[in-house]
Amino acid sequence: MTLKIYNTMTRTLEEFIPGGVKRDKIEDYAPVSIYSCGPTVYSYAHIGNFRTFVFNDFFRRYLEFRGYKLNQSMNITDVDDKTIAGANRDGVTLGEYTGKYTGIFFEDLKSLNIEEVEHYPRATESIDSMIDILEKINSKGLLYEKEGSLYFSISKYGDYGRLSRVDAREIKSGARYDADEYEKDDVRDFALWKASKKDEPSWETPFGSGRPGWHIECSAMIRKIYNSTIDVHTGGVDLIFPHHENEIAQSEAAYGEKFSRYWIHVEHLLVNGSKMSKSAGNFYTLRDLIEKGFSARSIRFLLLTAHYRKQLNFTLDGLKQAEQALERIDNFIVRLNDVKNFSCENNADSVIENFMESFTDTVDADLNISGGIGVFFDFITKLNSLIDENRLSLNDIDSINSTLELADSVFGFIYMDKQELQVDEEMINALVQERNDAKASKNFARADEIRDTLIDMGIVLEDTKDGTRWKIKK
Ligand code: AMP
Ligand code: ZN
Numbered sequence: 001m002t003l004k005i006y007n008t009m010t011r012t013l014e015e016f017i018p019g020g021v022k023r024d025k026i027e028d029y030a031p032v033s034i035y036s037c038g039p040t041v042y043s044y045a046h047i048g049n050f051r052t053f054v055f056n057d058f059f060r061r062y063l064e065f066r067g068y069k070l071n072q073s074m075n076i077t078d079v080d081d082k083t084i085a086g087a088n089r090d091g092v093t094l095g096e097y098t099g100k101y102t103g104i105f106f107e108d109l110k111s112l113n114i115e116e117v118e119h120y121p122r123a124t125e126s127i128d129s130m131i132d133i134l135e136k137i138n139s140k141g142l143l144y145e146k147e148g149s150l151y152f153s154i155s156k157y158g159d160y161g162r163l164s165r166v167d168a169r170e171i172k173s174g175a176r177y178d179a180d181e182y183e184k185d186d187v188r189d190f191a192l193w194k195a196s197k198k199d200e201p202s203w204e205t206p207f208g209s210g211r212p213g214w215h216i217e218c219s220a221m222i223r224k225i226y227n228s229t230i231d232v233h234t235g236g237v238d239l240i241f242p243h244h245e246n247e248i249a250q251s252e253a254a255y256g257e258k259f260s261r262y263w264i265h266v267e268h269l270l271v272n273g274s275k276m277s278k279s280a281g282n283f284y285t286l287r288d289l290i291e292k293g294f295s296a297r298s299i300r301f302l303l304l305t306a307h308y309r310k311q312l313n314f315t316l317d318g319l320k321q322a323e324q325a326l327e328r329i330d331n332f333i334v335r336l337n338d339v340k341n342f343s344c345e346n347n348a349d350s351v352i353e354n355f356m357e358s359f360t361d362t363v364d365a366d367l368n369i370s371g372g373i374g375v376f377f378d379f380i381t382k383l384n385s386l387i388d389e390n391r392l393s394l395n396d397i398d399s400i401n402s403t404l405e406l407a408d409s410v411f412g413f414i415y416m417d418k419q420e421l422q423v424d425e426e427m428i429n430a431l432v433q434e435r436n437d438a439k440a441s442k443n444f445a446r447a448d449e450i451r452d453t454l455i456d457m458g459i460v461l462e463d464t465k466d467g468t469r470w471k472i473k474k
Contacts, residue, residue, distance in 0.1 A: 001360055001361060001364055002015050002016070002364065003015070003016040003066060003364045003367075004016065004364060004365060004366055005232075005262055005264060005366060005367065006264070006309060006366050007261075007262045007263055007264075008163060008240060008263040008264070008265050009162065009163055009260075009262075009263045013365075013366055014262070016262070017261075018030065018032045018033075018068065018231045018261075019231065020229075020261060026066060026067040026068055027067055027069075029068060029069070030069070031068075031069040031070055031071035032063055032068050032069065032070055032071065032072075032231045032232065033071050033072075033226050033230040033231045033232070034056075034059070034060070034070065034071070034072040034073070034117075034230070034231060034232045034233075034234065035072075035073045035074075035075075035218070035221075035222050035225075035226075035230055035232070035233050035234070035260070036052075036053075036056045036072070036073070036074045036075075036117075036233075036234045036235065037074075037075065037218060037234070037235040037236075037239055037243070038053075038074040038075045038076050038077065038120075039053075039076065039077065039105055040077040040080055040082060040083065041076055041077065041078055041083065041098045041101035041102045041105060042080075042082040042083045042085075042086045042097075042098070042101060043082075043086070043101060043278065044101070044104060044108075044285040044286075044287065045105055045108060045285070045286075046276055046277075046278065046283035046284060046285050047269060047276070047283070047284050047285070047286060047289065047299060047303070047314065048268065048269040048275065048276030048277065048283060048314075049236075050108070050112060050286065050299070050303060051236075051266060051268075051269040051303045051312065052234075052235065052236045052266045053074075053109065053112075053114060054112060054114065054300055054303040054304060055234075055266045055303075055304075055308045056072075056074065056114075056234055057112075057113075057114040057115055057412065058304060058367070058369055058410065058411075058412075059232075059234070059264070059367060060072055060115060060117065061115065061409060061410045061411075061412060062363055062367065062369075062410050064409065065406070065409055065410045066360075066364075070117075070118065071118050071119075071226075072117040072118055072119070073117060073118065073119035073120070073121060073221065073222075073225055074117055074119075074120060075120070075121050075122070075123065075217065075218060075221050076098075076102055076105075076120060076121070076122045076123070077123050077214065077217060078094070078095075078098035078102065078122050078123050078124050079094060079098075079123050079124050079201065079211055079212065079217075080214055083097060083098050084200055084201065088199055094124075094201050095124075108286045108287075111286060111290075111296040112286065112296050112299065112300050113296070113297075113300060113412045113413070113416045114412075115412075119225055121221040121224065121225060123212060123217040123220075123221070126217065126220045126221045126224055127203045127205075127212070127220075128224075129220035129221065129223050129224040130193070130205075130212050130216050130217070130220040131205050131206065132220070132223070132254075133192075133216060133219055133220055133223065133250055133251070133254045134150060134192060134193060134205065134207060134216075135206070136253075136254035136255065137152065137192065137250060137253055137254050138207075140253055140254070141156065142156050142157050142253050143192065144185065145207065146185070147195060148195025148196070148208055148210065149191055149193060149194050149195045149210065150191070150192045150193040150207055150210075151185070151189045151190065151191055151192060152189055152190055152192050152246070152249060152250060152253075153185070153186070153189055154186065154188045154189055154190075154249065155186055155188070155189075157249055157253055159249075159252070160188075160245065160249050161245060162245075162248070163240060163241075163244055163245050163248055163263060164240045164241035164242075164244075164245050166241050166245070190213065190215060190242060190246050191213040192212075192213050192215075192216050192250065193205065193207065193210050193211070193212060193213060193216070194210050194211050194212070194213055195208070195209075195210050196208075196209045196210045196211065214243065215242070215243055215246035215247055215250060216250055218243075218247050219247045219250045219251040219254075219259075222247075222251065222259075223251065223254075223255070228255075228257060229257055229258045229259065229260065229261060230259070230260050230261070231260070231261050231262060232260065232261070232262045232263075232264060233247075233259070233260040233262070233263050233264070234263075234264045234265070234266070235265060235266070236265065236266050236267075236268065237265045237266065237267055237268060238268070238275070239265070240263075240265055244263065247259065248260075264308075264367075265309075266308045266309075267306075267308065267309055267310055267311045267312070268311055268312075269303070269311075269312050269314050270311050270312065270313045270314065271283070271313070271314050272313075273313070276314060284314070286299065289319070292316075294316075294319050294323070295323070295417065296416075296417075297326060297413055297416045297417050298319055298322040298323045298326060299319065299322075300412065300413050300416065301322045301325065301326055301413045302314075302318055302319055302322040304369050304370070304373065304411070304413070305322070305370050305373060306370055307366075307368055307369070307370050307371075308367060308369070309366070325377075326413065328377070328380065329380065329414055330471060332380045332383065332384060333404070333414075334462075334469055334471050335384070335387055336383070336387065336392075336397060336400060336401070337397070337401075338466075338469060339387060339390075339392055339397060340466075341390045342392065342393050342394050342397075343390060343391045343392055343393045343396075344393065345393060346393050346395050346396050346399075347386055347391040347392065347393070347396060348383065348386060348392060348393075348396035348399060348400055349396075349399070351379065351382050351383060351386070352399055352400065352403050355375065355376070355378075355379040355403065356403070356406075358375050359372050359375045359376065359379075359407070362374075362375050363410075369410075372410070373411070376407060376411070383400060417472075418472055428454065428457075428459055428470055431450050431453065431454060432450075432454075432461065432468050432470055434446075434450060435447045435450040435451065435461075435468070436467075436468060438450065454470065458472055459471070459472060460472075
């Protein structure tokens with residue numbers, strides 16, 4: 001069993017070999033270096049953006065589950081046309097403006113149960129590394145200046161377009177090029193550094209004062225953190241051209257070594273068949289959906305239910321179905337921990353073993369998380385049958401709970417929200433008992449009052465023939 005990943009660069013499924021040299025054991029690999037293009041912090045991110053970020057998180061969690069060590073980065077683009085325009089519009093400094101949206105972004109990551117990564121570099125804190133790249137590109141004769149801005153000369157570089165396989169004629173015709181208001185020699189060329197303009201922040205460099213072009217930011221942050229070839233670069237498919245193509249050109253021209261071994265690109269989240277985007281106005285932010293009463297947990301679940309290389313059409317109905325699927329998991333957990341007639345033998349061992357094997361096989365094949373979720377629901381179905389047949393031992397229940405925890409180290413949606421709510425079980429049990437006593441003595445007003453108190457605490461009650469159960473509300 002080995003992990004295989006589809007590499008956009010080669011358009012093939014490749015065995016995942018961090019560092020490029022195969023080792024006997026996964027533990028023998030150095031930490032996997034991963035760089036993920038992060039948000040431009042000019043506004044709230046939408047859940048299309050979060051599809052890519054949730055995928056990055058799942059990728060990280062799955063590598064951890066498989067035993068790899070990690071060294072992952074996600075950048076914050078905190079200077080570009082949109083952030084500058086926003087700061088000017090609100091009459092605040094660029095730092096104040098981007099600081100606000102960076103804070104909101106991190107809160108959203110937390111709400112979606114996205115794990116922290118090792119590095120969050122900011123473009124504005126990486127100017128020294130950008131200057132280093134500019135100097136190296138200049139020394140190779142690939143940089144030219146026009147009206148104070150610096151451009152990368154694609155025609156002189158000669159090795160452009162390997163990732164996107166974009167036809168040079170297509171770029172020439174202007175159908176696809178790096179839109180830029182600045183002057184350049186060739187429509188394909190892209191700005192490395194933009195001349196300083198009135199009302200715009202600028203930084204001093206040996207080439208004059210100005211601010212970074214977007215593409216150089218990622219190249220610089222990667223060099224600063226990793227200093228050589230990285231294992232994996234990720235982003236949404238819209239970044240393949242020109243952003244990632246330009247990152248490769250700059251970095252490989254400057255440092256003369258391979259930029260990234262694997263390129264992973266996440267397909268878009270769609271709304272009615274079109275890409276969810278700010279400019280199209282067809283977007284939902286996380287907060288929009290939470291206001292409508294949906295949980296971040298169901299959004300995380302939904303975003304993971306399609307293979308990352310397939311488009312996913314977002315609908316509110318889909319979100320409702322996600323909530324139902326999560327309820328199936330919750331109900332199963334309540335049932336599992338409610339088993340009263342224990343079997344003497346362990347009957348779950350082989351079910352657990354089959355699940356772990358089939359889950360790993362499925363996800364190893366190009367990070368097929370949607371397939372992995374399917375395998376998980378089959379697992380629950382089998383365990384529900386064992387519960388129906390009273391065939392679980394106390395040992396089984398412990399092993400199943402450990403397996404659920406392990407699965408959740410990858411999914412992050414099984415126990416999501418549950419950890420945050422600190423429940424005092426003793427107190428809840430006492431209230432449930434008091435409610436039962438109140439009902440028995442026909443004091444229904446008190447019984448209802450207790451139910452409402454519990455609901456306010458985030459606990460819902462379920463009256464069954466075997467007594468009253470409680471569970472944490474999603
Ligand atoms: P941005 O803040 O626009 O630079 O985007 C941040 C990340 O979200 C990038 O990796 C984009 O490729 C990704 N992205 C943007 N829109 C979508 C979408 N509709 N579906 C999936 N990923 C997206
Ligand atoms: Zn980038």
